[in-house]
Amino acid sequence: MEVTRTLARYIVQSKPGDIPVPVRHEAARALLNWSGCAIGASRHETIENMLAAVLPFAGPAQAGILGRSERVDILHAALVNGVSSHVFDFDDTHARAIHPSAPVYPALLALAEWKGISGADLVHAFVVGVEAECRVGLSVFPEHYNVGWHITGTAGVFGAAAAAGKLLGLNEQQMAWALGIAATQSSGLREMFGSMCKSLHPGRAAQNGLMAALLASRNFTSSEQAIEAKRGFGHVMSTRFDPSVITAEWGQRYELSSNMYKPFACGLVVQGTIDGCIQLRNEYKLAPEMIERVDLRVSPIVLELTAKENPQTGLEGKFSVFHAAAVALHFGMAGEAQFSDACVLDPSVVALRRKVKIEADTSIGRVQSHVFIRLKDGRTLERRVEHALGTLERPMSDADLETKFRALVDGILTRQQCNDVIRLCWGVEEIPDAGAIARAAAAYPI
């Protein structure tokens, strides 16, 4: 079965009108969420260090770095925007393991700025790219991930190549080469989790995929069976490989429909607890001084991953369900600001955090939570969260995504810019030049 060739043909033959309206709207939601993450992390140490290293080698000012003033060549723009969008680990997540936007949108937005691509074409290329990366990823998932590959990097490069190749108008032969050039650059180890290199992976995937498409457009050749061959991606990089999922039901199901957005700036297993705490806070108008004690019944995995009782830094706060519950009850929010060093050390947060107790319960799912709050006036409040906000069963609304975006870009974009980017994302299919989004998201330190 010639999976690489078939996938190339499907990508090349896809037309914008083929894509159902709800899928296209999901692309707009992903764009808003992705750009917010990238802008929000644009002054993070990870980005500052990377820019100090690479700016002396950057090419012409073809594309912007979101949230910053620098303009660089499109390959570096794809790299840096890919890294920044994953720094907070707050970007979108396909229901099965890959972060779809971070490898694809950076490549597309850079190309859009350089070549003047319409928003409709951008959306179409994004949908096609997400199909490619998710399907290639699913053909080896979960064995490929379990052995130690960071699938957002290893599969993401296919998405960037497919999407960029679509915008560049590759023919079927060239698209097969682009997928092959992507395959032979596929990389990224899970061992890097916890270091800046975790975010390097989607950035390199975006850059390498874009490069693959550019090389293929000039007839730089690769194997044409790069995915399925005996010494190709599937067999070399996984103990299990099922090529059939790459092409099955193409055009009938869309992987983008399984895309999820995190409302809170920390790990998945804490989202249910935060959600339940915010619900109770808002319904009962709770203030910290009203609370006597908080009991959480959670999945054992929550204790395993996030039982840090006395975090001292923002990063440690992300691994403390105690801190997460405290900020949710205190502020009704759990964005990056609530996981800053300052917030973790805030005496009123620390006081509330000490009132939180946890208990493992194997009947509770990893993203679920059962929250009990005893108030000083004697009342006990309770909320069981079956489906945390942000799961497929209870997705974030468009308004939720806007709120998340505003919190992420606060202090980086002006209010006017913030509104402009939101408007451009929701109306992306109508804008003649999608590069306008990147230009609206450029910023000098305020």
Added chain:
Amino acid sequence: MEVTRTLARYIVQSKPGDIPVPVRHEAARALLNWSGCAIGASRHETIENMLAAVLPFAGPAQAGILGRSERVDILHAALVNGVSSHVFDFDDTHARAIHPSAPVYPALLALAEWKGISGADLVHAFVVGVEAECRVGLSVFPEHYNVGWHITGTAGVFGAAAAAGKLLGLNEQQMAWALGIAATQSSGLREMFGSMCKSLHPGRAAQNGLMAALLASRNFTSSEQAIEAKRGFGHVMSTRFDPSVITAEWGQRYELSSNMYKPFACGLVVQGTIDGCIQLRNEYKLAPEMIERVDLRVSPIVLELTAKENPQTGLEGKFSVFHAAAVALHFGMAGEAQFSDACVLDPSVVALRRKVKIEADTSIGRVQSHVFIRLKDGRTLERRVEHALGTLERPMSDADLETKFRALVDGILTRQQCNDVIRLCWGVEEIPDAGAIARAAAAYPI
């Protein structure tokens, strides 16, 4: 065992005076051979297509592309010179599988041009880089290669990172990060053999390794156990991993001492036959019209890989032991010119080729050959080649390497330039600015 950290420390602590003189001379030999290969392939379609794709995105004119007039940023120079040096598959080969120079010298020469590095420092960094890449490669060889990884790419990136990091003066912590950033970019599939992507691998390894060192120099962090960790390079990318070979006898044995140079521009298994034919031709002053019949007794692998009786292109000629024997007898040479389309179609070559017969003999090694020539005057000549020219047992002399270099750069560099580059390579340890080599090897089409 903290192999990554130990390797980093060894690299950082290495001093130029530690390296024995014969090893340093081997670095000069490798430099001459590598630059000849890069210059020779600098106008090949692979390079033309790549430059058409990437030049619009290149940064400041910091470093040259060997054999050409373009000057680009050091990351792109490392990429392109890494690709060109492998296009002819004529670059050096470590006794066990990796091509050492192609991933390392491009990164170093680009840095030398940019920062003004002395030749002695360049040689030292090269030796250290070759140690790193060969030892990392040997820790997973041959299983890693057998499953489908192109080890020149996957291990080469460590060599480029180590060597570039040495020139950049990284401390031990930064060097460990550089090795980690290299590990998480390690890539390259053997499925690409036969396409332009085979040469992409050392180019990307050079570029990615250089990038790893640059990022680390700005404190971009990675795992510090990237090679040995459960989800690190060794365990994820190979079924067998022996970390002890990475650090054993550091400073006592040098992998560069096991470096080999190919005298003839085709696969290893044909080198013995060519060698034997050239020896007989020169000793007996043979001309094509004197020859009635040629019989070759060779390893069965020669029939398997190179039994193309009637090649029609230069590339097919490389897979024809018949053509190889014919050009060796006809011209006494088997360089790139003898594997051109024109030479493969030359009627006098075709006539001689038809007189060549082969027979498999399991007692003959893969790089050996037993050549019998029957002359029209009734004499029969015979030569058994136990150790083909270019093997460790019978290395090419410095003069042989010069002859090879001259043939490769013919038509690209002027005679004066050719002499200059040869002089600079032999005297590399005395030149204050090693970038002079790259500048001497720049060329406009003649």
